[in-house]
Amino acid sequence: MTVSAAATTSTAVLPGNSVLRVDHVQLGYWTPDGFTLAVREATFSVAPREKTIVIGPSGCGKSTLLKAVAGFIRPTAGRIEVAGREKLEPGPDRAVVFQEFDQLFPWRTVLDNVAYPLRINGWKRREARERAREFVELTSLDQAADRYPYQLSGGMKQRVAIARALALDPAMLLMDEPFGSLDMLTRARLQQELNGIIERTQTTLLLVTHSMDEALTVGDKVVVLAGSPSTVIEIADVRDVGQPDSPRYAEARAHLRDLLGVFPDEEQLGVGD
Amino acid sequence: MASVTEAPAVLPARPREAGWSRLPVWLRRVILVAALVGLWQAYVAWSEFGGNPLLFASPDDTARAFWEGWRDGSLASATWQTLRILLIGVGIGALIGALFTLFASLSQIGEDILLLLTAILNPLPGVAVLPLALLWFGLSTKAIVFAIANATIWPIAINLTTGFKTVNPTIVAAGRNIGLKGIRLVTDVLAPAALPSAISGLKTAWAFGWRTVVAAELVFGVVGGEGGLGSYINNAKLYLFTPQMFAALLSIAVLGIAFELVFGVLERRTIIRWGMQKS
Numbered sequence: 001m002t003v004s005a006a007a008t009t010s011t012a013v014l015p016g017n018s019v020l021r022v023d024h025v026q027l028g029y030w031t032p033d034g035f036t037l038a039v040r041e042a043t044f045s046v047a048p049r050e051k052t053i054v055i056g057p058s059g060c061g062k063s064t065l066l067k068a069v070a071g072f073i074r075p076t077a078g079r080i081e082v083a084g085r086e087k088l089e090p091g092p093d094r095a096v097v098f099q100e101f102d103q104l105f106p107w108r109t110v111l112d113n114v115a116y117p118l119r120i121n122g123w124k125r126r127e128a129r130e131r132a133r134e135f136v137e138l139t140s141l142d143q144a145a146d147r148y149p150y151q152l153s154g155g156m157k158q159r160v161a162i163a164r165a166l167a168l169d170p171a172m173l174l175m176d177e178p179f180g181s182l183d184m185l186t187r188a189r190l191q192q193e194l195n196g197i198i199e200r201t202q203t204t205l206l207l208v209t210h211s212m213d214e215a216l217t218v219g220d221k222v223v224v225l226a227g228s229p230s231t232v233i234e235i236a237d238v239r240d241v242g243q244p245d246s247p248r249y250a251e252a253r254a255h256l257r258d259l260l261g262v263f264p265d266e267e268q269l270g271v272g273d
Numbered sequence: 274m275a276s277v278t279e280a281p282a283v284l285p286a287r288p289r290e291a292g293w294s295r296l297p298v299w300l301r302r303v304i305l306v307a308a309l310v311g312l313w314q315a316y317v318a319w320s321e322f323g324g325n326p327l328l329f330a331s332p333d334d335t336a337r338a339f340w341e342g343w344r345d346g347s348l349a350s351a352t353w354q355t356l357r358i359l360l361i362g363v364g365i366g367a368l369i370g371a372l373f374t375l376f377a378s379l380s381q382i383g384e385d386i387l388l389l390l391t392a393i394l395n396p397l398p399g400v401a402v403l404p405l406a407l408l409w410f411g412l413s414t415k416a417i418v419f420a421i422a423n424a425t426i427w428p429i430a431i432n433l434t435t436g437f438k439t440v441n442p443t444i445v446a447a448g449r450n451i452g453l454k455g456i457r458l459v460t461d462v463l464a465p466a467a468l469p470s471a472i473s474g475l476k477t478a479w480a481f482g483w484r485t486v487v488a489a490e491l492v493f494g495v496v497g498g499e500g501g502l503g504s505y506i507n508n509a510k511l512y513l514f515t516p517q518m519f520a521a522l523l524s525i526a527v528l529g530i531a532f533e534l535v536f537g538v539l540e541r542r543t544i545i546r547w548g549m550q551k552s
Contacts, residue, residue, distance in 0.1 A: 070450065090449040100443040107465045107547045117451035120461075150548025168451065 018045035018081075019172050019204045020052075020069065025078035027064050028229075038064045040229040041078070046172065046221075051198060051205040053215040056225035057260055062208045065225070066176050069206060070096050083171050092121055095165030099177040101157045104149040104164075111136055111145040114164045121168065135163040138197060155186040162197065172204040179214065191217050212256045216241055216249060224259050234259060330516040338516035339523055348505065348517075352524050355486055355501035358414055362421025363482045367475065369422065370429030377434050387434060391427045399424035399485025403492060417489045424485045425478035432477070436470025437463055469544045476536055487525060 027039040038061030046052045056062045067073050069080055071088035079086055082094060097103075104113050115132035119125065136145050139159040149157055158178055165173055179187040191214055198205055209215055215222045216238055224234040241249045293301065310332050316323040317331040326334070342348025373390075376383040399420050406416035440463055448462035464471075490503020500508065502521050509517035544550040 072446065072449070090446075090452075092450065092452045094450075096447070096450045098443050098447065100441075102441055103443045103447045105444065105447075105462070105465070106549050107468075107543070120457070121452055148547050164451075 017047065019048050019050075019083060020046040020206065021079070021081040022065070022069070023079045023081070025065070025068065025075045025080055027061060027068055027073070027075050029064060029073065037076075037229040039225070040227070040231050042223075042225065042230075042232050043078075044223050044232060044235055046204060046206055049202050049204055051207070051218060051220045052223060053219035053221070054206065054208045054223045054225060055210065055212065055215045055256070055260070056230060058210060060225045060228065060230040062210075062225050062230075063176050066096075066174055066206065066208045070094050070174050092117065092168040093171045094174050095168045095170040097158065097161045097165050097173070097175045097178045099180045101154050101181060102149075103161055104157055106149050109146050109148055110141055110152070110160050113149070113160055114167050117164055117168055131167055132163075135167040136160075138166075138200065139163040140193070153186075154182055155190055158182065158190060159193075162194070166197065166201055166203060170203070172206055173198075175205065175207040177209055178207070180209070180211075187211075187214075194218060212253055212260070213244065215256065216252055217244065222256070224256070226260065327513050327515060330519040334516040335519040335523060338514075338520035342517065342520050342524075348520060348524060351500055351502050351505040351521070352528065355490065355503070356528070358417050358501060359421060359482050359486045362418045362486065363425050363478055365418065366422040366425025366478060366482070367429050370426045370474070370478070371433065373426065373430040374433040374437065377430070378437055384434070387430055391431050394423065395427040395431070397423075399481055400488045400492065403489055407493075412493060417486060417493070420489055421482045421485050424481040428477040428481060429474040432470045432474025433467065436467030436474075439470075440466040469550050472536070472540060472544065479532060479536075483525075483529065 022042055022044050025039065025042045026037070027042075028035055028037040030036075042065060044052070054062045054065060064073065068075055069082070069088070071090040071094065080088060082088060088094075105116070108116055111129070111132050114135055115128045118128035118131060123131065133145070136142060139162055141156065141159055141163065144152060144156060149160070152160070161178070179190050182190065195218060205218075207214075207218060220237065220239045222234075222236045222238050223232055224236070225231070226233045236252075236255075238252055241252045243249060289295070296304075313332050317329060318324070323329045330338070339348070373383075373387050377387040378384075402423050403416065403420050406419040410416040410419060444466055445458070445462060448458050453461055486501070487503045490501040491507055493504065502525060506518050506521045509515070509521065540550065
């Protein structure tokens, strides 16, 4: 790790100019068997235009954390602040790209899927269409603009979801394992594309994943969640790890692997990776 | 994306289907209908029963009775009467069914009540409530409308409720995320997502209603002054106008096919076009 920040403790100080502040947050959910605590304690912040990756093994509560930031659930303790606001309801200022391909509206074309959220957020019809076209081009979907979602591949559907989210010009973009259901090649390509798009739109990103390579190729900062219920065991700056073939990348990856306790053969199978 | 842009020099053979499937669909249908009429004609020509004009009408006589009936307006007005009662009944049934769905979506007790009423009333054939309706509303169209409404409320309510309950939660989350809530979330996300169930409920309701209205008219004979198709058939039977009975049955069949076509167009323009249902 390039800068291996001291593992966060409850005394961590959150910087002032953050888009997102997650402050001593505890999270859980009800199941038929009772209340399950998913996140025991998480504290971290996201600076403007920073790409933050939350990584952790399956079931560590990272998706629950993202849902809380999106406003779908409330923390049982602690505070989540976005641009200084608390008591979060779901809203377009924290646009979400979900893992599931069927997050698009099947009855709208690609262009309409991007334009419609703009319309309900006060954009005029013509301007919404123009902006939608811009983002459809940005995500290389021009050829598919008039198609319906069922006519698209999984990778293209995720691109539409990214275009839809970014067109809303959110304070931050939230992504919940967006490429988790894609094949390896498509996933690698979309990670590269996402980097380019975020570069151009200067968007603040919070992405949840269990893939170490996704964390290292996309992220500026990695928040490692582990344990059950989980805590933040490390926050690391991975801005300078370079390409996957560089020694620093390999070093950072080995370090992450140790933290997450993944065995090499599990990685191949994609189990817990 | 990976489509062939340059045709190869030698095209591979196009996959062939067997002879019958190669014909266009309209031609296949025309041939089948012609064959059916041919069989009918053969039965009339060669069978003793079929050759008795009091018991059995030939295609020729049926066509003539059909043409006469529509030209002098007797069959047309009977058809219109039946259709009018059916539309009113299904309309009332759909409205009440939608209200039940709303009630069932808002509360657990609403859902329980709907499930219970559906379990009790849905298996009843539409005409079974007719004697009661007769007792309550007298010998009038109201009684038939009541029977039709009862036959249509339950399939519509149960389909709509299932449709709303099975909407993909990710789509609802996406809707809330872009800022939709309350009634807007219902009209813009839940309703279109539940459309396949709504259409299938409406189709079932229509079929139930159609059977109920004709059966009810048959039972009552002339109702409310103006007779529908059921009483038309009944009257034709009284006077042994066999071709007219056949002509009325033909009208019912033609209308049934027409509504299949209407629903087909509706489906192709919506849920099939959107890939929410296979064609």
